[in-house]
Amino acid sequence: MEPNDPQLRNLLKEWQTPAISPSLEERVLRPRRHWSSFLLHGSIRVPLPVVYCLLMLLIFAGWRMSARTAQTAPCAANCNHALTDAC
Amino acid sequence: MTDAEFRDAFHGHKDVVHRFAYRMTGSASAAEDVVQDCFLILWRKPAAYDPSRGGMRAFLLGIARNLILKRWRDERPHEQLEDAFIGQPLNVLDDDRSQAVEKAILMLPPLQREAVVLAEYEEMSLEEIARTTAADLAAVKSRLHRARQNLRRMLAHLLEPRGAFHGTK
Numbered sequence: 001m002e003p004n005d006p007q008l009r010n011l012l013k014e015w016q017t018p019a020i021s022p023s024l025e026e027r028v029l030r031p032r033r034h035w036s037s038f039l040l041h042g043s044i045r046v047p048l049p050v051v052y053c054l055l056m057l058l059i060f061a062g063w064r065m066s067a068r069t070a071q072t073a074p075c076a077a078n079c080n081h082a083l084t085d086a087c
Numbered sequence: 088m089t090d091a092e093f094r095d096a097f098h099g100h101k102d103v104v105h106r107f108a109y110r111m112t113g114s115a116s117a118a119e120d121v122v123q124d125c126f127l128i129l130w131r132k133p134a135a136y137d138p139s140r141g142g143m144r145a146f147l148l149g150i151a152r153n154l155i156l157k158r159w160r161d162e163r164p165h166e167q168l169e170d171a172f173i174g175q176p177l178n179v180l181d182d183d184r185s186q187a188v189e190k191a192i193l194m195l196p197p198l199q200r201e202a203v204v205l206a207e208y209e210e211m212s213l214e215e216i217a218r219t220t221a222a223d224l225a226a227v228k229s230r231l232h233r234a235r236q237n238l239r240r241m242l243a244h245l246l247e248p249r250g251a252f253h254g255t256k
Contacts, residue, residue, distance in 0.1 A: 007246055008239060012207050015188040017109040017118075020101060024119050028097055028126045 088133035097126055100144055103209060104151050110204045111155045113193045121158075125150045145219045148209075152201060152220060159197055169198040169230070174237035176244060184245055191241040198222075199234035206231055 088096075104125055108118035128150050129136065136146050174194065177187055192200060201220060205211045211219070217227045239246065 005235070005239075008235070008242070009207065011184065011242060011245055012188055012192075012203075012238070014185045015110075015192070016185070017106045018115055020105050020122070021115075021119060024101070024105075024122060025097075028101075028123055029094060 088130070093126075093130055093133075096129060096143055096147075100147050101126075103144055104147050106208060107148055107204060108151050108155060110192060110208060111152075111197070111200060112158075113189065117158070121151050121154050124154050141215070141218050145211075145215055148205070149219045149221070155201075156197060167196070169196050172196045172199070172237065174241035177241050187242060187245060191238055194241065195234055195237060199230045199237065202227055202230040203234040203238065 101122060105118055105122050108121035108125075109115060112118055112121070125147055129147065136143065140146075172195065174191065177190055192203065195203065198220075202216060205216045205219060206213075213224055213227050213231070216222075216231075217224045220227065222230075
């Protein structure tokens with residue numbers, strides 16, 4: 001296809017591209033929302049490893065809280081006994 | 088950029104961006120994704136378009152080109168954009184001329200492919216291609232020359248040998 005190679009040029013022209021699907025126009029030109037509406041209606045994609053980490057953190061925090069409650073409960077009971085004895 | 092200007096830009100240039108993306112990727116869905124991303128970038132950063140550096144068509148094709156090459160690099164991290172590719176004659180049926188052309192163009196290394204697509208199908212000048220692809224003129228000429236040589240080799244069975252005249256076989 002040198003400038004004087006119309007033969008190859010004509011051959012290349014035989015490859016036509018398909019038409020754009022009508023849905024593309026809708027996808028591109030749909031009403032674009034203001035950024036503030038994202039706070040109410042937006043969604044984000046979160047990678048699964050991040051979800052796993054958050055889940056582990058949540059379980060760990062739950063475990064810590066329950067352990068702390070278990071530790072403070074006998075103390076509270078003892079305190080009650082102590083108060084009763086004092087009375 | 089107003090909504091009306093954006094719509095005008097989309098209606099005026101969506102086809103050229105789509106044709107380019109389709110011929111670069113060989114995939115209708117990938118081409119539509121590129122068109123969508125391309126116009127999304129225009130909508131988000133309209134200030135990036137500087138009319139003094141070329142028209143909207145060249146600007147959008149430049150964005151599309153960057154998106155396509157990024158996708159290509161992500162899919163083939165160990166391949167070069169421009170390698171010493173030497174096309175071999177394709178083994179396709181004579182009645183599949185369009186398919187043969189598609190196959191041959193998609194076999195070209197990306198930088199040769201974009202040069203030939205922009206020059207042949209979009210009829211851009213060498214200077215326009217250089218601006219769109221952010222390359223110097225000599226590089227564009229060289230890529231185009233190698234692309235044409237490769238296409239001639241790959242599609243030799245569909246072409247008459249050079250120098251042959253009609254009716255003298």
